[in-house]
Amino acid sequence: MAIEQTLILCKPDAVARGLVGEIVARFERRGYVVAALKLLVCDRARAEQHYAEHKGKPFYEGLVSFITSGPLLALVVAGAGAIDGCRSTIGATDPIKAAPGSIRGDYAQTIGRNLVHGSDSLDAAGREIPIWFEPSEIVGRRNDLEHWIVAS
Ligand code: UDP
Ligand code: MG
Numbered sequence: 001m002a003i004e005q006t007l008i009l010c011k012p013d014a015v016a017r018g019l020v021g022e023i024v025a026r027f028e029r030r031g032y033v034v035a036a037l038k039l040l041v042c043d044r045a046r047a048e049q050h051y052a053e054h055k056g057k058p059f060y061e062g063l064v065s066f067i068t069s070g071p072l073l074a075l076v077v078a079g080a081g082a083i084d085g086c087r088s089t090i091g092a093t094d095p096i097k098a099a100p101g102s103i104r105g106d107y108a109q110t111i112g113r114n115l116v117h118g119s120d121s122l123d124a125a126g127r128e129i130p131i132w133f134e135p136s137e138i139v140g141r142r143n144d145l146e147h148w149i150v151a152s
Helices: 012-016 020-029 044-050 060-067 082-090 103-107 122-132 142-149
Strands: 003-010 033-040 072-080 116-118
Touching: 003 020, 003 082, 003 122, 012 020, 012 060, 012 072, 020 033, 020 072, 020 082, 020 103, 044 060, 044 122, 072 082, 072 122, 082 103, 082 116, 082 122
Parallel strands: none
Antiparallel strands: 003 072, 003 116, 033 072
16 A cells, blocks of 8 residues: 555634644554644635535635634645545534544534544545655655554
């Protein structure tokens, strides 16, 4: 399984509710590593770039307004199959459908306040990570990460 990097956002509702420690811990407990992390307030330009695929959809304006409404925690999380693995730890987009045990299934009620973003494909991760991080802010190269993750 290839070592992948994925973009994770603990959205403003996660920061406001004091859940970022819990959320990051879930990725770490699964064996993924934090390769980059920063707290910031996302401006409209960055939000539009990040959510470009959703422009024109009925929820787009609300989504951009929400993601820019307060501080969020952005991370690059790395590990074997991290893109799909983190998506399963996050759970389905609509928390009503998210499995108990997933982040959204355990902590979220509504689709508009579903706490976390995770890249949904290799292409998306490759597009999204540079929107949030400079290469120099990401610790460890992909090939160097394996020995951190697989101890045995
Ligand atoms: N969203 C929403 N209403 C919808 C669909 C999506 O508010 O009907 C929001 C939701 O917060 C979601 C984000 O838009 O996390 C991006 O949607 P996407 O389908 O990419 O879901 P995700 O990849 O976050 O699971
Ligand atoms: Mg998405």
